Amino acid sequence: MTRANHSQRGQGRVSKRIAAIAESATLAVDAKAKALKAAGRPVIGFGAGEPDFPTPGYIVDAAVNAAKVVANHRYTPTPGLPELREAIVRKTKRDSGYEITADQVLVTNGGKQSVYQSFAAILDPGDEVLLPAPYWTSYPECIKLAGGVPVEVFADESQEYLVTVDQLERALTPKTKVLLFCSPSNPTGSVYSPEEVKAIAEWADAKGLWIITDEIYEHLLYDGATAPSIPVVHPAIADRTIILNGVAKTYAMTGWRVGWMIGPKDVIKAATNHQSHLTSNVANVSQRAAIAALDGNLDAVKEMLSAFNRRRKLIVAMLNEIPGVQCPMPKGAFYVYPSIKGLLGKEIDGARPTSSAELAALILEKVEVAVVPGEAFGPSGYLRLSYATSDEDIVEGVTRIKNLLSKAK
């Protein structure tokens, strides 16, 4: 092949579509912290949102038993084991009061795959997605991979990071097809009130939009907050709603990779066709573990929740003691999202960070604490810290951050 021929076969070795995708910042920070730790550094990680508890024993036992059953060594139906889809039907009724049938459920490789497949199932090239910001780092990349255009709608700390219907209305165009909704929110921990959820659902319905609603943090709620499910609050939009969920956060099962999407039958069928060419079924041993989790009670999450609640108060109080840091008290999930705008441009230990990305890099370099910069989730000026880690690490890690940032001048 001549050089000329070769160059006609594409401009670069990596496709433009994939080259445009940034690495997941949450996973990158987590990997960096874990690698430094493995190399013997005393790193404290507030990076990835991953419960520090083990998966409850009865779930692990179900997996061990499943591994011995030959049927679980084989392919099973793409959309999931029938028993798991039925367990998801029962769980959705129990936890959300939402009645569905098993053919409205597609089991995916973690909640993340359901994010991508949902957008892929309903977006055509150029369709716009209203994306309340700060947003989870993978949403815009999944939207772009699916050919869509993310349209950020930013709410800052003065509005508890919660967007209003007015803001959404201003971002609406004839190309808008979907609203992404996530409450409790990753990365801010903010929770919309039932009235706000209803107002947003009614507005989206009136505009003919779809809603993709991420309910992965549904059980992680504090101070009496609730997180009602969109199609329960406003049933009229159920036929244009896709719910995303999974076992990762509720049962400390991040590594098992079991998530699901719930939606109208035609969309679930289309997404299942897509998945049949991507990944086929999720690992059966993990699916069997998920059945045990969903058919069991919620005692384990209640136990984790009381630890998370204690850590939430601890980390917010400690962060707010640092001059230049302003940390709202979140009502859900296990993240805090302090503004550090008061520190940007100041001299800190010989450096002068002008963005949260630079500040996060400085914190890792100087005091070996891993946090995720706001740029991963929208505008600069913020840090995300996961408090799904031990109380000791919170005290030690935030003390180190305080010692460093107190030098700002």
Ligand code: GLU
């Ligand atoms: N969802 C968690 C986070 O935001 C886990 C890492 C990831 O998949 O992004 O940290």
